[in-house]
Amino acid sequence: MTPDTDVLIVGGGPTGLLMAHFLGLRGFRAIVVEKQPQPYDLPRAVHFDGEVMRILQAARLAGRVRPQTLIGKGMLFQDAGGNTLVDWSRARKIGATGWHESYRFHQPTLEKNMRNGLRRFGRVVYRQGVGVTGLSDTGGNVIARLSDGSALTARFAVAADGAQSSCRELLGIDLIDLGFEERWLVIDVRLKRPRPDLGDYSIQHCDANAPATYVRSTGNRRRWEMRLPADRTGDHVSDDEVWAGLARWITPKDAELERAVIYTFRSRLAETWQRGRIFLAGDAAHQMPPFMGQGMCAGMRDVANLEWKLALVLAGGDPSLLQSYETERAANARAFIDLSVRLGRLINQTAAGAVPAGRMKSIWPALGPGLGRPGAGVGEQVPQALQRGPDGVVRSDDISPNGFYLMARDDTACGIPVWRGAEDWLKARGLSAVLVRPDGHGLLAIPEGAAIIPALRPFVPMITTLPDRASQQV
Numbered sequence: 001m002t003p004d005t006d007v008l009i010v011g012g013g014p015t016g017l018l019m020a021h022f023l024g025l026r027g028f029r030a031i032v033v034e035k036q037p038q039p040y041d042l043p044r045a046v047h048f049d050g051e052v053m054r055i056l057q058a059a060r061l062a063g064r065v066r067p068q069t070l071i072g073k074g075m076l077f078q079d080a081g082g083n084t085l086v087d088w089s090r091a092r093k094i095g096a097t098g099w100h101e102s103y104r105f106h107q108p109t110l111e112k113n114m115r116n117g118l119r120r121f122g123r124v125v126y127r128q129g130v131g132v133t134g135l136s137d138t139g140g141n142v143i144a145r146l147s148d149g150s151a152l153t154a155r156f157a158v159a160a161d162g163a164q165s166s167c168r169e170l171l172g173i174d175l176i177d178l179g180f181e182e183r184w185l186v187i188d189v190r191l192k193r194p195r196p197d198l199g200d201y202s203i204q205h206c207d208a209n210a211p212a213t214y215v216r217s218t219g220n221r222r223r224w225e226m227r228l229p230a231d232r233t234g235d236h237v238s239d240d241e242v243w244a245g246l247a248r249w250i251t252p253k254d255a256e257l258e259r260a261v262i263y264t265f266r267s268r269l270a271e272t273w274q275r276g277r278i279f280l281a282g283d284a285a286h287q288m289p290p291f292m293g294q295g296m297c298a299g300m301r302d303v304a305n306l307e308w309k310l311a312l313v314l315a316g317g318d319p320s321l322l323q324s325y326e327t328e329r330a331a332n333a334r335a336f337i338d339l340s341v342r343l344g345r346l347i348n349q350t351a352a353g354a355v356p357a358g359r360m361k362s363i364w365p366a367l368g369p370g371l372g373r374p375g376a377g378v379g380e381q382v383p384q385a386l387q388r389g390p391d392g393v394v395r396s397d398d399i400s401p402n403g404f405y406l407m408a409r410d411d412t413a414c415g416i417p418v419w420r421g422a423e424d425w426l427k428a429r430g431l432s433a434v435l436v437r438p439d440g441h442g443l444l445a446i447p448e449g450a451a452i453i454p455a456l457r458p459f460v461p462m463i464t465t466l467p468d469r470a471s472q473q474v
């Protein structure tokens with residue numbers, strides 16, 4: 001029996017929507033089901049990094065998203081006296097991802113862009129107000145029961161249904177608790193008058209008695225987050241409590257409240273990310289406190305890793321390829337969870353020296369073991385190179401229709417797209433070239449002096465089987 005769709009995507013948050021775009025671009029059928037009757041219109045994430053903009057570029061969404069972002073200046077960690085403990089400034093120029101290091105954005109606007117962008121695909125269906133209530137892998141297919149009483153079959157399913165993932169529960173997958181749990185009040189406001197003195201940096205107020213975060217969002221939006229005392233119970237927040245908390249920065253004369261919500265920040269990792277034909281992605285697979293602004297970023301990295309592997313298997317490739325999704329991604333997500341927790345300890349001032357004082361640099365952890373022979377360049381993010389031409393900037397990832405290309409120090413003819421660039425990065429690793437995967441990571445490293453064409457040969461079936469990302473930028 002032909003399944004109803006190629007991939008069922010559970011959850012219409014950023015993770016699920018991104019997966020739908022990649023599948024649509026490569027010409028596959030996908031159905032996204034989102035259980036909430038209306039889109040969630042309040043911001044959670046406010047920051048994403050250059051790698052995520054690179055992923056949005058691959059999904060042909062960067063053109064739509066970039067104008068609605070603000071380039072982030074960075075984050076300062078200050079003690080109760082206002083002295084800077086850690087300076088995590090971001091460079092003002094384009095970096096190794098081919099984009100700036102940090103962007104501020106408005107999550108509901110991004111999600112709206114992503115939902116609207118799905119209209120370009122004839123084979124992708126988005127169903128609002130329909131939830132998954134049952135999910136199983138029959139061996140050959142996935143079968144899902146939906147909240148409207150119907151059933152749906154798919155070749156694969158991606159459970160991107162968030163931190164409370166019902167799919168994870170239906171599959172009996174436990175979460176590993178990595179030890180961080182704190183209740184924080186998150187307040188979003190819209191300024192009524194300019195307050196340039198608040199600044200463009202995010203500030204982490206590191207104070208054992210009153211740890212707090214200030215975030216410069218897009219437009220006139222600003223956010224404060226405050227840790228709640230351990231004895232503060234209940235979820236109701238009164239306006240008086242909010243303004244009392246904000247009093248050291250703003251008053252009702254300066255701003256109007258958009259919302260105030262209590263969140264429990266946690267650090268957790270699903271014990272496994274795959275059950276047969278069903279994959280967990282995004283918050284369903286991992287959760288971290290938001291001190292680095294990396295939760296959504298990690299979900300988008302999951303999708304970038306999984307989408308081309310799923311597409312290859314849907315196009316007839318070896319299904320064992322899919323096993324590398326969890327091994328590669330879990331290690332990378334864990335690195336962000338661990339650093340977010342260490343920064344949380346610094347903000348709470350519970351662990352002196354949790355992070356060395358001074359300047360902090362962004363981390364770009366390599367993937368865990370998976371595809372390719374381990375070695376320098378393999379599983380690392382390969383820099384994206386740029387060239388300015390008469391028609392504007394050309395980025396190296398865009399030269400390849402399906403995402404595979406060779407980044408090389410010299411011109412070479414090898415039957416796949418080649419970009420001459422990233423010389424310093426290649427040289428530092430003793431390489432003449434690297435085969436770049438569709439998610440921007442190295443798959444094959446070619447040492448200086450080694451012949452390129454024979455080294456590439458085992459990868460040719462993979463490169464030629466993967467369908468192109470055929471749609472245009474929106």
Ligand SMILES: Cc1cc2nc3c(=O)[nH]c(=O)nc-3n(C[C@H](O)[C@H](O)[C@H](O)COP(=O)(O)OP(=O)(O)OC[C@H]3O[C@@H](n4cnc5c(N)ncnc54)[C@H](O)[C@@H]3O)c2cc1C
Binds near residue numbers: 013
């Ligand atoms: C205060 C705060 C600040 C944050 N700041 C940042 C930041 O600056 N940068 C960053 O990268 N991340 C940040 N995050 C994290 C980020 O918001 C999340 O990681 C991200 O939204 C997760 O996306 P997702 O698509 O995986 O899950 P979600 O956004 O939770 O989406 C899951 C969707 O699945 C739907 N769903 C659930 N169950 C079902 C079902 N059974 N059937 C159908 N649909 C279902 C839900 O309704 C929901 O719409 C922050 C989080 C918080 C709370």
